[in-house]
Amino acid sequence: MALRHFLGHPWRTGTLLASLSLAACAGNGVGLDANGQPVGTGGGGPPPPLSADFSSIQANIFTPICSVCHIGGGAPEGLRLDAADSYNLLVGVPSTEVPSLDRVKPGDPDNSYIIQKLEGHAAVGAQMPFGCPTTQPCLTATTIAFIRQWxxxxxxxxxxxxxxxxxxxxxxxxxxxxxxxxxxxxQIMVAFNHELDVWQIDSRSMHIEKIVPGESTASTLVSEVVPARVSVSNANLRALMVWPSHQLASGHYRLVINAGAPTQVSDLAGNSLALAVPSESGESVISTFDVEVHP
Ligand code: HEC
Structure with a gap:
């Protein structure tokens, strides 16, 4: 599994080769200095000093070190650690590898899966950043302590x-x-700029459809209906998560609100937003996406 991820990305071959020739000179890892401390990415001056603050952790660790792999459609385990998505995909979100543990459980670093991955004692997979300490340094205990403190x-x-x-x-x-x-x-994550009023949200209000696109929306063929569960974590009221009931094979998909279910959400201040406008066919499609599983 890990190997497939590793080889699945062409750039990593280059990283691996470069690191092998530098193996005697630990400290050339992306974004880390010889002591395994984060360094600036160069050009734009030093990042804000590392502190137990999310923006600082993002700028010093997640963006320069982790989002090299954890970004876009190829992000391992669906975990994107770029600045736009990392918070909503970490806090209160079950890990893919060990779903009984949240990636970040507020107040409980020991039971936060990210800490176990960084310290190298997670039940599944490798220590992060992947390949450390061979191809790049691991984070030091001092660096991890800032994430623990946050x-x-x-x-x-x-x-x-x-x-x-x-x-x-x-x-x-x-x-x-x-x-x-x-x-x-x-999971499919729909993130908002405000905290949602969760009382309105029904865990069975959405499903996923696998579709064969036609010439018009009306001629689109639904080839499979995948039930899904909707949830909003108490730890982060800004992210609505939709959990497909089973793995999705390669294909075109859309996220749909069930007929008769509310198509609006509201924030805690009472502002509403239409998640989807019902089409002529009565479907309320929130979004579409494609899965292209590489063998
Ligand atoms: C070189 C690529 C690479 C880098 C850099 C990297 N990761 Fe990963 N990450 C992976 C791969 C591949 C997996 C899945 C296989 C495994 O766990 O060994 C993974 C899995 C994870 C998981 C498990 C997610 C889940 O929901 O189960 C976490 C958490 C994680 N990484 C955090 C990080 C953090 C934090 C950093 C930066 C300090 C980082 N990773 C850097 C490749 C990378």
């Missing part, structure tokens, strides 16, 4: 200048229609 502090979201008066909008959908994913997505 989790102990309750894993607060990045401090952004929230405009509370701004209308409720969808900020991100993973996976999206732009880039196919190369493994069955463990």
């Amino acid at each position: 989790i102990s502090n309750g894993a607060p979201p990045p401090a952004v200048a929230t405009v509370h008066a701004a209308p409720l909008t969808v900020t991100s959908i993973v996976p999206d229609a732009v880039e196919p994913v190369n493994e069955s997505p463990p």
Whole structure:
């Protein structure tokens, strides 16, 4: 499994070869200095110093070190660690490898899967960053301590200048229609700019359809209906997660609101947003995406 991921990405071959020739000179890992401490990515001056704050962890660790692999349609285990998606895919989200453990469980670093992966004692797979300490340094205990501290502090979201008066909008959908994913997505994430009023959300209000696109929306053929469960974690009210009941094979898919289910969500301030406008055929399609599983 790990090997397939590793070989599945052409650039990694280059990284591997480069690292082999530098093997005697530990410290040339991406984004880390000789002591395994994060360094700036160059050009734009040093990043803000590493602290137990999400934005700082993103800028110093997730973006330069992790999102080399954990990005886009090829992100391993569906975990994207780029700045746009990392928080919503980490906090309160069950890990794909050990679903009984959340990737980040606020207040509980020991039971946060990301910490187990970084410290190298997770039940499944390799220590992160993948390939450490051979192809790149592992994070030091000092660096990991900042992530532990952020989790102990309750894993607060990045401090952004929230405009509370701004209308409720969808900020991100993973996976999206732009880039196919190369493994069955463990979950579909719909992220919002405000916290949702979860009382309105019904766990059986959506499903996924595998489709054979036709010339018009009306002629689209549904070849399979995949039941799905909808949830919003108490740990992060800004991300609505949709869990397919089984793995999705390669194909075109769309996320659909069940007939008769509410097509609107509201935030805690009472602002509503239409997630989908019912089409002529009565379908309320939220989004589409493609799965292209590479053998
Ligand atoms: C060289 C590519 C690569 C890099 C860099 C990398 N990872 Fe990974 N990551 C993987 C692969 C491949 C897997 C799946 C196989 C495994 O777990 O060994 C994975 C799995 C994971 C998982 C398990 C996700 C789940 O839901 O089960 C976590 C958590 C994780 N990585 C965190 C990180 C963090 C944090 C960093 C940065 C410090 C990082 N990774 C850097 C390739 C990478």
